[in-house]
Amino acid sequence: MMGAVAYLGSSPIALSQQAPLERIVFATNWKAQAAHGGFYQALADGTYRRYGLDVVIRQGGPQVNNAALLPAKRIDFLMTGNLLHSFDAQKNGLPTVAVAAIFQKDPQALLAHPGQGYERFSALSRAPTVFIAKDAQFSWWQWLKQRHGFKDASLRPYNYSLGPFLSNPRSVQQGYSVAEPIYVERQSGMKPIVHLLADHGYSTYSTLILTHRDTVATRSEVVRRFVEASILGWVNYLYGDRRAANARMIADNPEMTVAEIEAAVSLMREQGIVDSGEALTAGIGAMNVARVADFYQQMVEAGLYAADEVELSALIDTRFVNQGAGLDLKRQLLGTAKDKANLQ
Numbered sequence: 001m002m003g004a005v006a007y008l009g010s011s012p013i014a015l016s017q018q019a020p021l022e023r024i025v026f027a028t029n030w031k032a033q034a035a036h037g038g039f040y041q042a043l044a045d046g047t048y049r050r051y052g053l054d055v056v057i058r059q060g061g062p063q064v065n066n067a068a069l070l071p072a073k074r075i076d077f078l079m080t081g082n083l084l085h086s087f088d089a090q091k092n093g094l095p096t097v098a099v100a101a102i103f104q105k106d107p108q109a110l111l112a113h114p115g116q117g118y119e120r121f122s123a124l125s126r127a128p129t130v131f132i133a134k135d136a137q138f139s140w141w142q143w144l145k146q147r148h149g150f151k152d153a154s155l156r157p158y159n160y161s162l163g164p165f166l167s168n169p170r171s172v173q174q175g176y177s178v179a180e181p182i183y184v185e186r187q188s189g190m191k192p193i194v195h196l197l198a199d200h201g202y203s204t205y206s207t208l209i210l211t212h213r214d215t216v217a218t219r220s221e222v223v224r225r226f227v228e229a230s231i232l233g234w235v236n237y238l239y240g241d242r243r244a245a246n247a248r249m250i251a252d253n254p255e256m257t258v259a260e261i262e263a264a265v266s267l268m269r270e271q272g273i274v275d276s277g278e279a280l281t282a283g284i285g286a287m288n289v290a291r292v293a294d295f296y297q298q299m300v301e302a303g304l305y306a307a308d309e310v311e312l313s314a315l316i317d318t319r320f321v322n323q324g325a326g327l328d329l330k331r332q333l334l335g336t337a338k339d340k341a342n343l344q
Contacts (some may be wrong), residue, residue, distance in 0.1 A: 021054035024226060027066035028079045032059050032249035033256060034264035035207065036079070037179060037242060038284075040275075042233025044244035051229040053222075053227055059252050069172030071214060072098055077211050077226060077327040082106045083315075084203040085141055090310045095213045098316045100227045100285035102234060103268035104277040105198035107268075108140060108277045109177035111184065112193040113169045121195045129171040138172055138200060143302040147201060158169045160190065162187060180268040182260060195272060205287060218318055227320040231284045234274060235326040238265070239333040242245075275330075278322075292316060 028036050039057060042048045058075065060066045067085070070078040071094045072076040078096075080086070089096050110130075110202060112118035118127065125148055132141050132155055144150040156164070157176055166188050175181065177196050184192045198204075208234055215315040216223055242265070250256050267273055278286035295313055299305050 005058065007039035019052065019121075021049060021052055022222060023054045023056070024048075024077065025056050025058060025075045026077045026079070026226075027058040027060065027069060029060045029066065029076045029081060031061050031255070032057075032253040032343070033179070034249075034268065034294070035103075035107070035176075036249065036260045037237040037245055037261070038234025039079070039230055040233075040248045041237035041240075041242060041245040042229050043249050045233070045236060047229045047232050048105060048226075051225040053225060053229065057252075057338075068182065070210060072215070073086050073212055074102050074220075075096070076215060077209055079209050081212050081294060081299060082108075082206045083184045083208070084204065084304075085300070086208065086210070086315050087296065087299065087305060087310050090315055091211075091305070097213055097314065098205075098208040099223055099320045100209040101207070101210065101287045101316075102230070102277070102285055103198060103273050104201060104279050104286070105273050106204050106206035107179075107271070107273055109163070109175050109180075110179060110195045110197070110200065111173050111175045112195070113171075113258065114192065116169055116192055118193055121200050122148075124172050125151070127170065127276040128154055129156050129170040130154045131156050131159045131165055131171060131173040133174060135159070139304065141199065141296060143202065144197075146167070146302040147148070147298070166190075166233075177271055178264040178273065181267065182263045189294065194333045201249065201298070203291060205291070209285075219318075222307060227285060228325050231321075231325045232329060235285050235329045235333070238269060238274060239330055281324075281327075282322040282327045283327055285325070287316050287318050287321055289313070289316065289318070 026039065032040065036343065043055055043057060058066065066075065066078060067080065069075040075342065086098050093156070110124055112124065117123055130150065134157065137155065141150070162184060165171050176192055180196050181192055183189060212224060246258055246261050249261065250258070274284055289312065292315060296305065296310060296312060300307050
């Protein structure tokens with residue numbers, strides 16, 4: 001790993017001149033894990049503080065409903081899943097808006113056993129057994145049926161236990177591409193085949209940063225600083241020294257281990273979850289309205305929404321992204337890594 005770089009992007013705040021730190025409560029949608037790493041990085045290495053922010057990360061979990069706190073203004077920012085959550089919020093009239101999409105690819109995936117003829121994604125629709133959780137059955141499973149020919153006859157409930165999948169070599173199972181493959185290999189010694197839905201047309205962004213519309217209207221400078229600092233946190237987390245961030249996540253979620261976090265980071269980089277597509281030129285967090293509209297149309301065709309049910313123009317605000325934040329830092333970190341490798 002490389003040393004962290006103190007980089008403040010295009011608009012640094014001089015420590016000697018800054019006003020008192022502005023307290024920000026940022027809530028995640030689950031317990032601390034590698035998929036939250038960039039936010040913890042910006043906290044651990046002082047990036048948020050250098051941007052004039054005193055950030056508190058409030059982790060989610062099975063008994064925590066952080067999503068309900070944002071419309072009530074009890075938190076400032078919320079990390080949510082994919083665009084389906086934003087579609088539902090807009091449909092239900094909630095005053096929230098996405099201001100960044102940290103993941104260019106949703107990590108939702110289908111896992112299969114090697115040597116069973118499932119090396120090609122198109123073969124999965126012929127699997128006799130596909131384990132899918134109840135919530136997914138009413139969302140992206142409908143997309144799989146409409147777009148890729150999957151059948152309800154093969155559907156079996158996934159109860160978040162790997163046992164049924166591991167005991168049935170001809171089965172297929174849903175999984176988070178940066179988590180379940182690690183657990184499968186750890187429990188069975190088998191390296192599963194992983195088919196990322198994003199690589200087969202499931203074009204949603206993921207790990208979006210949401211805030212209240214009033215926050216954008218009245219505190220746009222705070223939104224800009226939080227988004228940019230978070231982007232830099234993600235660049236440093238992926239390409240720099242992430243040990244302090246990992247330690248903070250483990251403190252919040254002792255179920256995690258350094259080995260598990262590091263394996264997940266490797267998968268995030270390998271699969272291009274964060275830094276791919278538009279992010280390569282526009283910076284991490286990039287979003288565009290055309291892609292949102294394309295994904296919404298796919299969901300309409302899958303029967304999840306009516307054509308005019310969601311006002312897409314109010315769904316995202318791209319003013320805080322797409323400006324290349326973190327690209328110079330990334331080049332600097334990768335250059336440092338290359339120089340170190342050449343000296344070894």
